[in-house]
Structure formats: C-alpha cells, structure tokens
Amino acid sequence: MKNEELLADAIGGLDEELLASVSRKRDMDSTNRFVVVKNETETVKKRSFRKFWLPLSACLVLLLALAAAGATALVRGLRISENDEGEKMVEYVPDAYECVPLSELTGDVVNTPARMKQRLLQYLAGEQPSLEGMEGMCYEDSTGQIRYIGEVTDTYPVFSFNVGMPGELFQSFSTIDAAEAYIGYAGMHMPRISKPTVQLGVYSAGATEGGYRAVNADSEFELILTGVFAAYRIGEMGSAVSGAVIQFGDNYQHGPITFKNSQDRSMAQETVTVGTRTFSVLRIAPEFEGGCECVTVFWDENKVQYTLEVAYASEDEAAAQALITEWMNAF
Amino acid sequence: MQEAELLEMYQNRDERAIEETMKRFRNYLMKIAMQILGNEQDAEECVNDTYLAAWDTLSEKSPEMLSAYLGKIVRQKAIDRLRTRRRIKRQGTEYAASLEELSEVVAGGTMPEQEAEAELLRQLIVRFVKTLPEDARTLFVGRYFYFDSLKETAAYSGMSESKAKSMLFRLRKKLRDFLKKEGFIV
Numbered sequence: 001m002k003n004e005e006l007l008a009d010a011i012g013g014l015d016e017e018l019l020a021s022v023s024r025k026r027d028m029d030s031t032n033r034f035v036v037v038k039n040e041t042e043t044v045k046k047r048s049f050r051k052f053w054l055p056l057s058a059c060l061v062l063l064l065a066l067a068a069a070g071a072t073a074l075v076r077g078l079r080i081s082e083n084d085e086g087e088k089m090v091e092y093v094p095d096a097y098e099c100v101p102l103s104e105l106t107g108d109v110v111n112t113p114a115r116m117k118q119r120l121l122q123y124l125a126g127e128q129p130s131l132e133g134m135e136g137m138c139y140e141d142s143t144g145q146i147r148y149i150g151e152v153t154d155t156y157p158v159f160s161f162n163v164g165m166p167g168e169l170f171q172s173f174s175t176i177d178a179a180e181a182y183i184g185y186a187g188m189h190m191p192r193i194s195k196p197t198v199q200l201g202v203y204s205a206g207a208t209e210g211g212y213r214a215v216n217a218d219s220e221f222e223l224i225l226t227g228v229f230a231a232y233r234i235g236e237m238g239s240a241v242s243g244a245v246i247q248f249g250d251n252y253q254h255g256p257i258t259f260k261n262s263q264d265r266s267m268a269q270e271t272v273t274v275g276t277r278t279f280s281v282l283r284i285a286p287e288f289e290g291g292c293e294c295v296t297v298f299w300d301e302n303k304v305q306y307t308l309e310v311a312y313a314s315e316d317e318a319a320a321q322a323l324i325t326e327w328m329n330a331f
Numbered sequence: 332m333q334e335a336e337l338l339e340m341y342q343n344r345d346e347r348a349i350e351e352t353m354k355r356f357r358n359y360l361m362k363i364a365m366q367i368l369g370n371e372q373d374a375e376e377c378v379n380d381t382y383l384a385a386w387d388t389l390s391e392k393s394p395e396m397l398s399a400y401l402g403k404i405v406r407q408k409a410i411d412r413l414r415t416r417r418r419i420k421r422q423g424t425e426y427a428a429s430l431e432e433l434s435e436v437v438a439g440g441t442m443p444e445q446e447a448e449a450e451l452l453r454q455l456i457v458r459f460v461k462t463l464p465e466d467a468r469t470l471f472v473g474r475y476f477y478f479d480s481l482k483e484t485a486a487y488s489g490m491s492e493s494k495a496k497s498m499l500f501r502l503r504k505k506l507r508d509f510l511k512k513e514g515f516i517v
Contacts, residue, residue, distance in 0.1 A: 001414075003437035004430045006449065011475045012406055013453035018460055019399035022472040025487045026479070236491050291466065313494070 078269045078280035078298060088267060090282055092307075094300035100185060100246045102223065107184025109204060109226050116167050116206045116221040124217055167206035167221050176200065179228045183246070187302030190228045190244045191330030193323065198239075199231040207249070224249040232323065235316030238292065240323055243307045272297075274328040286314075293317070297324060299331070306331075334397050341389035348389075349382050352401070359398060360405045366478040367409035369424035377412055381405040402477065425478040432499070433475060436507045440516030452515060459509050463502070470495055471502055 001009075079091045102110060173179040176190050179202050206221030227245030234240055266285040271278050277299060284294040292311040299306045308327045312320040337355075340348035360381055364374035381404045394400035413426070460468055466488055473484035485495035510516045 002430075002434075003440065004434040005410075005414075006452070007433050007437055007456075008410070008430060008475065010449065010452040010456045012403065012410070013450075014403075014457060014460060014472065014476055016395050016399040016403070018457065018468070019402065019472060019476065020396040021465070022469050022476075023396060023399045023402065025469055026473065026477065313491075 077271070078282055080267055080269055080282075090267065092280060092282075092298040092305075094305055098303050099248050100187070100303050102248055104186070105184045107182045109183045109202065110223070112169055112204045112226070113206050113221040113223055116169060116204075117219070119169070120167075120219060120221075121217060167208055169204045169206075170201050171204075172199070172201040174200070176228065176230065179230075183226055183228065185246055185304070188228070188244055188246065188304045189331065190230070191242055191306070191308075191327045193230070193232060193242065193326055193330065195232045195323065197230045198233050200229070202226060202228055222249055234310065234312045234320050234323065236313070238310070238312030238316050238320060240308060240310040240312075240320070242327060243309075245305045245307075246303060272328065277301075277328070277331060279328055293320070295320070295324065297327065299328075301331070337397065338389060338393055341385070342391075342393075344390060349386055352382060352385060356398060356401055360401060363402055363405050363477055364409045366425040366480075367406065368413060368426075373412060374409065377405055377408045380408050384408070406476070406478075425480050428480075429475055429478050432503060436503050436510065437516060440511075455510065455513055455515065459506055466490070467498060467502060470498055474499060 076093050076095050079093065081089050081091070171182065173182065176192060176197075179200060180188055180190055182202050204226040205224055207224045208219045208221050225245060225247050227243050230242045232240045232242070268283045270281050270283070272281055273279075280298040282296045282298070284296075286293055292313060295308075295310045297308040297310075308324065310320050310324060337348060337351055340351065357378065360378045361374055364377040365371065368374050368377065381401055384404050385401060392400075410426075460471060463471060469488045470484055473479045473488065474481065481495060481499075482492055485492045488495060490498070507516065
C-alpha cells in the first residue's frame with residue numbers, strides 16, 4: 001500500500017467527536033443552500049450560505065445576549081473583562097437601558113406578536129407557511145424542497161432552532177426607508193451606505209412565558225426587541241452588517257450588549273470621535289494566519305443601539321475602513 | 332424523527348430503522364462514496380453495505396452523531412472496494428486529488444504497515460487534528476476525511492478557494508513536520 005493511502009487510512013480513524021462539528025457544517029452547507037426570495041413572482045436566486053447567513057447569525061447572537069443580560073449601572077462605553085472561567089468578555093454599555101414604549105411605534109411591526117403566534121401554530125400543525133408574504137430567507141434542502149427559516153424539521157432540529165426559534169421573525173425589505181417605516185420609530189435613523197446591500201430586513205424577537213422550549217398552541221408572544229439589519233459585501237470573502245435595535249417590554253430587564261471571545265483571540269478597544277459623536281470600536285485579531293480581521297463599532301442614540309460588525313481579509317482593509325468611516329459619518 | 336429515536340429503533344431491532352436511515356442519509360452517504368469511487372453503481376453498493384453494517388453494529392452502540400458514524404463506515408467501505416477490485420479508476424475523483432495532496436506529506440519517507448504502528452499513527456493524527464483551530468480543522472477533515480472538493484470545503488469553512496488552498500498547503504507541511512518529529516517519517 002502506498003504511503004499516502006496509509007495516511008488516508010489513519011485519517012479515516014478520526015473519532016466521531018472530532019468529525020461531529022465538521023459534519024454539522026457540511027450538512028448545513030453542502031446539502032442545503034440558502035436562497036433569497038425576492039417575492040413570489042420572481043425567480044428564486046441561490047446565494048452562498050456563509051456570506052449571507054453568518055453576518056446575520058452573528059447579529060442574532062448579539063441580540064439574544066442583549067435581551068438576556070441583566071441591567072447594571074455602568075459607565076457608557078466598551079469594556080473587556082474576564083468571566084469566572086477566564087474567558088474574555090466584551091460589553092457595550094449604552095447611555096441608558098430605557099425601552100421604547102410600543103405606543104411610539106407607528107409601523108406594522110406592532111402586529112408581529114400575532115404573526116409569531118400564527119407561525120407557531122403552522123409549525124405545530126406541520127404546515128408549510130405559504131410563500132406569499134413570506135419574504136425573507138429560506139433554504140433548499142437536499143431533496144430540492146424549499147424550506148423556511150423557523151420551520152422545525154426532523155432532519156435539522158438544531159439547525160432550525162438556531163435559525164429561527166419560535167418567536168423570531170425576519171422580514172426582508174428592498175430599501176432602508178421601507179424597513180424603517182415597518183418599525184415606525186421616529187428616533188431611529190439607520191446609516192445609509194453607498195454600497196448596495198446584499199441582504200436587508202427587520203428582525204424581531206418575541207418572548208413567551210417559559211421560554212421557547214415551553215411553547216405550545218396556547219403560547220402568546222410579547223415583542224421585546226426589533227431592529228433593522230443591512231448586510232454588505234467587502235471584497236471576496238468579507239462582509240459587514242449594520243444594525244439598529246430597539247427594545248421593549250417592562251417584563252424584561254435589558255442590559256449591555258455582551259459577547260464572549262471563546263476563541264481567545266486578542267482584542268483591543270478604542271474610541272473614535274467623528275463630529276460630536278464618540279464611537280466605541282472593538283478590534284479582534286484573526287483566529288489564524290490569513291484569517292479575517294473583525295471590527296465592531298458601537299453607538300447608541302434615542303434609545304436605539306447601533307452596531308456595525310465588519311469581518312474582512314487583510315487585503316481588503318482599505319475597503320473595510322472606507323465603509324466604517326462612511327457609516328460613522330452617516331448619522 | 333430525532334436521532335435518539337432512530338438509534339432506539341436499531342437497539343430494538345426494528346427493521347424500519349434501515350428504511351429511515353436510507354431516507355435521511357442516502358444522499359450524504361452516496362456523496363462520500365462517489366467522491367472515492369467515482370462510479371454510481373459501486374457507490375450504491377457501498378451505501379447498501381453501510382446500511383447492513385449499521386444494522387449489525389447499532390444494536391449495541393450509541394454513537395454521538397449518527398451521520399459521522401455512518402460516514403466513517405461508508406468511507407472505509409468505499410476505499411476497501413477500490414483497493415480490492417484493483418480496477419482503480421481514481422483519475423478525476425476527489426479521493427485521487429486528496430491522495431495526491433497527501434503524498435506531499437509522506438514524500439520520500441517510509442510509513443509503518445504493522446497494525447500496532449498503524450494504530451499509533453491514527454492516534455497521532457487525532458492528536459494533530461485536535462490541536463488545529465476550528466476553521467483549519469474543518470478544512471482538513473472536509474478535504475481528507477470526507478474528500479470534499481476544494482470548492483465545497485472552502486465554502487463551508489467560510490473562506491475563498493485560494494485561501495483554503497494556501498491553508499491546506501500549510502497544514503500539510505505542519506503535518507509532515509509533526510510526523511517527522513514523532514519518527515513516523517524518516
């Protein structure tokens with residue numbers, strides 16, 4: 001037997017624990033492709049999973065952490081600290097944790113709790129939501145069937161829950177104006193960037209008694225958070241997601257935006273002043289040689305928390321910096 | 332149906348488990364077998380052998396992830412089939428391309444064929460893969476365990492093809508240095 005065959009055999013003996021995480025990524029990517037549905041009459045256009053989904057996914061993690069965090073009285077700005085297990089933590093403390101009263105919203109987003117309930121009943125009844133009105137992301141499974149975010153399938157239960165837990169909705173829009181109008185909060189002004197968006201929409205989260213694990217046909221949802229998200233491409237492999245988020249609900253304590261640096265990558269913080277505004281900037285070093293640089297910019301105003309998350313290859317640094325500068329100047 | 336339920340069916344010797352496995356994993360297993368054999372009929376036979384192996388073994392085993400467990404079986408069956416039949420039509424398969432890349436790792440060296448040493452080599456490979464950062468591990472396992480194409484591996488690793496190619500090159504060099512240090516490549 002040739003040497004390389006012996007080596008291939010040895011690689012074939014990798015244990016299942018090592019294979020499991022890779023296997024999940026393969027399952028999600030190579031047998032399922034996300035597609036963006038413009039509307040029911042247009043041709044479904046395939047998009048790459050990673051480029052479009054991951055930035056949004058990162059936002060959702062950020063948002064959920066935000067919704068779950070407890071309120072604390074801290075000075076505004078960015079803080080890097082360590083938790084009890086020695087993992088680096090990052091917190092952005094906004095000016096105030098005040099929620100926006102639902103009465104200040106004029107858009108259709110106030111009706112999302114009813115839509116969340118409707119979607120939940122559809123899942124429980126095993127129905128496929130109709131394509132009409134289901135603008136947003138969906139994916140094509142290995143059999144070529146179109147499936148929807150939030151749809152709980154036998155094959156991908158974890159995948160489905162990661163993407164759309166009961167009480168989560170994502171609605172696509174073609175312009176930032178339309179997305180802002182859907183929310184209808186006068187204090188929100190999403191930065192306008194000259195680059196075209198590759199994905200744009202409003203994400204909303206609702207809470208229900210007992211959490212999503214306890215959902216049943218009687219569950220009712222309360223809107224606790226909504227925000228506009230716009231994704232942009234940077235170079236061949238980079239992306240940026242601009243987000244503007246508001247929170248609601250007297251029953252929920254909202255705290256700083258928090259996330260954990262589980263890869264133990266080196267982080268640095270700084271502040272950048274543009275005009276009268278001072279932005280907090282977090283830079284995270286690439287995970288490995290040739291990996292992506294990550295920069296997140298934070299700002300809050302009128303109870304709206306704005307973030308810009310940028311991940312880019314080193315050769316695209318100038319393009320990434322140009323986008324960050326444009327974003328900061330767009331308020 | 333959840334994986335745990337499917338495993339329970341195997342443990343209860345419920346024959347519907349095979350039907351369910353075919354429904355859920357056929358495409359996944361066919362893809363691995365095709366990348367090694369490059370022939371649909373051979374691949375189909377390997378996949379059928381995999382169902383039988385699952386039936387024979389899963390009454391007593393509870394793998395953490397069924398897809399990874401079945402993937403290992405079909406991979407080995409496909410490689411065995413390729414070797415036993417000696418009608419190696421490797422050209423054009425991802426297996427052939429992966430082997431060619433792996434030959435760089437062991438070029439000019441001698442490798443152990445004794446069973447005990449082969450097991451030690453397997454343990455070293457596990458140790459090596461465990462030290463890799465997540466993205467590098469995904470690339471390595473995707474390309475050299477599943478024999479996925481460079482394009483696909485790069486896509487689910489979240490990087491460009493050129494980036495994946497250069498990272499795989501560095502990984503092969505790193506593996507060669509590691510195996511040299513451990514005395515496996517003289």
